[in-house]
Amino acid sequence: MNIVVLVKQVPDTAAERTLSEADHTLDRENADLVLDEINERAAEEALTLKETAGAEVTVVSMGPDSALDAIRKVLAMGADRGIHICDDRLRGADLVTTAKVLAAAVRTVKDVALVLAGNATTDGQSSAVPAIVADLLGLPQLTHARELTVDAGRVRAERETDNGEATLDAPLPALVSVTEKINEPRYPSFKGIMAAKKKPVETVGLDDLFPDADGTGLLTTRTHVVEAVPRPARGVGIRVTDDGSAGRRLVDYLIAQKLV
Amino acid sequence: MPDVLVLVDHDGARVHKSTYELLTGARRLGDPAAVVVGTPGTAARLKDPLARHGATSVYAAESPEADEFLSTPAVDALEIAVREVSPAAVLVSATTDGKEVAGRLAARLDAGLLVDAVDVDPAGVATQVVFGGSYTVRSQVTHGLPVIAVRPGSFEPEERPVNAGERQLALPPVGRAASARITARRAVLAGDRPELTGATVVVSGGRGVGGADGFKVVEELADVLGGAVGASRAAVDAGYYPHQYQVGQTGKSVSPQLYIALGISGAIQHLAGMQTSKTIVAVNKDPEAPILDLADYAVVGDLFAVAPQLAREVAARREAG
Ligand SMILES: Cc1cc2nc3c(=O)[nH]c(=O)nc-3n(C[C@H](O)[C@H](O)[C@H](O)COP(=O)(O)OP(=O)(O)OC[C@H]3O[C@@H](n4cnc5c(N)ncnc54)[C@H](O)[C@@H]3O)c2cc1C
Numbered sequence: 001m002n003i004v005v006l007v008k009q010v011p012d013t014a015a016e017r018t019l020s021e022a023d024h025t026l027d028r029e030n031a032d033l034v035l036d037e038i039n040e041r042a043a044e045e046a047l048t049l050k051e052t053a054g055a056e057v058t059v060v061s062m063g064p065d066s067a068l069d070a071i072r073k074v075l076a077m078g079a080d081r082g083i084h085i086c087d088d089r090l091r092g093a094d095l096v097t098t099a100k101v102l103a104a105a106v107r108t109v110k111d112v113a114l115v116l117a118g119n120a121t122t123d124g125q126s127s128a129v130p131a132i133v134a135d136l137l138g139l140p141q142l143t144h145a146r147e148l149t150v151d152a153g154r155v156r157a158e159r160e161t162d163n164g165e166a167t168l169d170a171p172l173p174a175l176v177s178v179t180e181k182i183n184e185p186r187y188p189s190f191k192g193i194m195a196a197k198k199k200p201v202e203t204v205g206l207d208d209l210f211p212d213a214d215g216t217g218l219l220t221t222r223t224h225v226v227e228a229v230p231r232p233a234r235g236v237g238i239r240v241t242d243d244g245s246a247g248r249r250l251v252d253y254l255i256a257q258k259l260v
Numbered sequence: 261m262p263d264v265l266v267l268v269d270h271d272g273a274r275v276h277k278s279t280y281e282l283l284t285g286a287r288r289l290g291d292p293a294a295v296v297v298g299t300p301g302t303a304a305r306l307k308d309p310l311a312r313h314g315a316t317s318v319y320a321a322e323s324p325e326a327d328e329f330l331s332t333p334a335v336d337a338l339e340i341a342v343r344e345v346s347p348a349a350v351l352v353s354a355t356t357d358g359k360e361v362a363g364r365l366a367a368r369l370d371a372g373l374l375v376d377a378v379d380v381d382p383a384g385v386a387t388q389v390v391f392g393g394s395y396t397v398r399s400q401v402t403h404g405l406p407v408i409a410v411r412p413g414s415f416e417p418e419e420r421p422v423n424a425g426e427r428q429l430a431l432p433p434v435g436r437a438a439s440a441r442i443t444a445r446r447a448v449l450a451g452d453r454p455e456l457t458g459a460t461v462v463v464s465g466g467r468g469v470g471g472a473d474g475f476k477v478v479e480e481l482a483d484v485l486g487g488a489v490g491a492s493r494a495a496v497d498a499g500y501y502p503h504q505y506q507v508g509q510t511g512k513s514v515s516p517q518l519y520i521a522l523g524i525s526g527a528i529q530h531l532a533g534m535q536t537s538k539t540i541v542a543v544n545k546d547p548e549a550p551i552l553d554l555a556d557y558a559v560v561g562d563l564f565a566v567a568p569q570l571a572r573e574v575a576a577r578r579e580a581g
Contacts, residue, residue, distance in 0.1 A: 095366070096367050096373055122529075126375040132366075132367045135368065138438045139438060141360065142440045143360060157440075160504065162455075168441065168443070169441050180510050223373065223400065223402060224402045226400055227397070227398045228397045234535070234554055236553075237540075237558055241561065242560065246566050248569060250541065250557060254574075260574055
């Protein structure tokens with residue numbers, strides 16, 4: 001069984017994230033970049049399947065040179081090979097382009113049974129990319145899975161969203177996106193980190209993935225940011241130390257604000 | 261005026277409020293046209309309330325298996341509707357399902373996709389709040405049809421009765437190999453409390469609440485205020501409260517009129533889900549807790565003293581009239 005895991009490198013949410021003045025894209029130079037934590041769980045799920053059912057795991061990431069670190073991390077966790085999609089023309093790519101490029105990279109892997117992804121990354125949070133990749137590849141989407149079973153050519157998932165919970169079932173090949181509740185990702189071992197250095201990583205660009213594209217077929221953006229303004233910091237508020245009456249005083253405030 | 265397609269969110273019997281909001285937003289761009297995807301008979305059941313909220317057309321995309329498969333029937337229906345009526349835009353609610361439907365549709369149509377809009381102007385420019393509320397961004401579709409996923413709560417639903425025309429759209433059979441079948445559904449037990457993302461008041465508890473039992477204090481305050489209950493990730497991870505109530509970066513984004521944080525330190529990932537709230541109240545016994553600096557009203561104190569007193573006082577004042 002061949003499994004492809006889609007991962008993304010994102011700015012660490014613990015650090016401040018800024019948009020560049022010039023083109024309103026993420027200012028990567030000033031960000032601390034890490035492997036997105038939910039993607040890490042998708043990788044963990046792939047590696048568990050590798051151990052229980054036997055699989056070759058390919059990790060795919062689109063991003064600048066630094067994205068190689070994210071790929072190496074998943075290789076260190078135990079994945080077998082990597083594909084790094086790196087092309088300057090992909091800077092600021094929108095969701096649809098991103099999904100088209102990822103889908104094209106998945107197509108380069110033979111006999112894929114399962115594509116795994118995180119349900120959302122902490123930077124974009126649109127959580128639409130996995131479903132789009134599934135559509136483009138003609139695969140069933142089993143998204144937002146907090147539990148996953150692969151067995152006898154079928155995949156089952158427990159889906160958890162704002163609309164409630166559902167059990168999903170589909171034949172393989174399929175695409176599954178996982179939520180942060182699905183597992184606890186392993187740490188790469190020292191041995192894993194050393195082994196990862198020798199594992200093959202193929203670097204590809206748009207011309208490799210779309211050899212026949214005439215340039216117009218693959219617009220890298222369909223949307224344009226007209227304006228980006230930092231939200232004003234919240235003003236300093238009222239501060240009280242409870243002397244036994246804070247609850248009562250708070251009610252006066254809430255009434256004055258017409259909140260109760 | 262051209263149609264603006266609105267995907268109807270419904271449970272088979274009732275239209276969700278978020279759809280009425282979309283109809284309000286759609287009017288800025290053209291004639292709102294509601295697309296109902298469901299089993300046969302659904303559109304007829306939903307037509308009146310949709311027309312009452314301004315849907316000038318109701319397109320019925322019905323088939324016996326429409327409810328059985330995840331997202332695909334909705335994507336197919338919208339794709340067919342777009343090809344038949346050439347709308348000015350497509351609006352869907354930015355729920356988990358809605359965002360996926362919008363994305364798949366945009367890819368099939370090579371359309372421009374804007375997700376999580378909180379406002380849309382008559383020129384089709386959408387406002388989005390990104391990075392957990394640290395930036396406001398205005399974006400426009402430059403290529404293809406605008407497909408916009410609008411955050412629930414962004415528009416006020418309006419009653420605007422019209423006579424709705426009706427039309428059937430033939431849904432193709434769902435491809436078994438390319439669609440996931442829904443074999444069971446369980447509604448989230450919301451109880452009597454409002455839904456977290458649309459609530460006007462949210463009371464959230466963090467690790468400081470100390471345990472599942474301690475969350476009763478949070479629930480009691482939420483109930484007097486008619487609010488929803490939220491939780492920090494630390495509280496969820498510790499098993500104090502179920503996962504679907506997590507507010508923040510990897511949980512839900514909420515933007516209520518009033519957000520009350522009890523025993524929450526205010527990590528940046530928590531703030532990402534609530535800092536667009538209109539008024540923020542925080543109770544924390546550590547004077548250094550970062551959330552106190554963000555709050556409009558910060559109480560340095562023990563939540564087990566402050567929250568119950570607040571709840572009692574609100575109830576008492578109400579009774580006093
Ligand atoms: C990638 C990533 C994503 C994340 N996503 C989220 C997310 O979506 N949502 C989220 O919330 N977190 C998220 N986190 C976790 C986040 O970093 C914090 O760990 C978490 O928010 C802390 O929760 P807390 O404030 O409840 O707990 P703590 O930080 O432990 O704070 C507890 C607070 O309670 C106070 N306290 C204790 N007892 C009392 C009392 N009796 N009365 C009053 N105050 C009291 C303490 O002073 C303390 O400030 C994420 C982290 C990462 C790395």
